[in-house]
Amino acid sequence: MNEELRAAVDAARVRVAALHAELPRWGLVVWTAGNVSERVRAGGDGTDDLLVIKPSGVTYDELTPEAMVVCDLDGELVEGTGAPSSDTAAHAYVYRHLPEVGGVVHTHSTYATAWAVRGEPVPCVLTMMADEFGGDIPVGPFALIGDDSIGRGIVETLRGSRSPAVLMRGHGPFTIGPDARAAVKAAVMCEEVARTVHVARQLGETVPIAQGDIDSLYARYQGVYGQQDHTERRDA
Numbered sequence: 419m420n421e422e423l424r425a426a427v428d429a430a431r432v433r434v435a436a437l438h439a440e441l442p443r444w445g446l447v448v449w450t451a452g453n454v455s456e457r458v459r460a461g462g463d464g465t466d467d468l469l470v471i472k473p474s475g476v477t478y479d480e481l482t483p484e485a486m487v488v489c490d491l492d493g494e495l496v497e498g499t500g501a502p503s504s505d506t507a508a509h510a511y512v513y514r515h516l517p518e519v520g521g522v523v524h525t526h527s528t529y530a531t532a533w534a535v536r537g538e539p540v541p542c543v544l545t546m547m548a549d550e551f552g553g554d555i556p557v558g559p560f561a562l563i564g565d566d567s568i569g570r571g572i573v574e575t576l577r578g579s580r581s582p583a584v585l586m587r588g589h590g591p592f593t594i595g596p597d598a599r600a601a602v603k604a605a606v607m608c609e610e611v612a613r614t615v616h617v618a619r620q621l622g623e624t625v626p627i628a629q630g631d632i633d634s635l636y637a638r639y640q641g642v643y644g645q646q647d648h649t650e651r652r653d654a
């Protein structure tokens with residue numbers, strides 16, 4: 419590992435450790451569930467990129483920068499004492515297939531997971547959904563842990579979608595972003611809108627926002643806040 423990559427990995431360790439604290443803080447995880455990762459770019463065509471992720475089965479209080487583990491984009495351990503999170507293969511698959519993605523988050527947050535259990539996309543009925551997700555939050559396929567099927571389901575659902583969140587059926591949300599912080603924000607917002615739309619449903623029918631209004635809300639918000647649509651980034 420050259421000096422530049424060493425520094426980038428160490429900086430990512432600090433960021434990823436700190437961002438894990440946001441998951442319990444926003445009520446998105448229990449026990450040791452949930453994980454945040456960030457890509458460390460090594461230059462070149464991206465095949466030598468690394469990812470920093472939390473180790474498996476470690477409590478949120480123990481997540482120091484030193485405790486984070488570093489893997490290559492095949493999910494193989496490069497650096498660290500603990501075993502990488504059991505979701506590492508899914509994160510690595512996303513980084514291999516969506517080169518513009520710099521951060522991935524996975525939780526089993528209650529309301530988003532409830533929609534995943536129902537197998538129903540969260541309909542875009544809130545302006546903040548148009549802002550953040552540019553439409554419905556889609557549902558991905560049911561997939562078993564242990565091979566590439568979770569990663570493949572995430573990539574197939576989010577490729578060509580504006581949404582940075584996918585609800586994996588019967589499992590829970592995965593979110594992506596240009597960096598780990600953006601993916602954490604998407605996880606927080608995903609849970610928030612899943613909860614609000616669920617509550618609205620208890621009160622009666624929800625009213626859809628017209629596609630033209632969704633498009634202008636999304637364009638304005640993403641422009642004003644300097645964020646780029648990850649589908650546009652891919653084409654850039």
Ligand SMILES: [Zn+2]
Nearest residue numbers: 525526589590
């Ligand atoms: Zn999970």
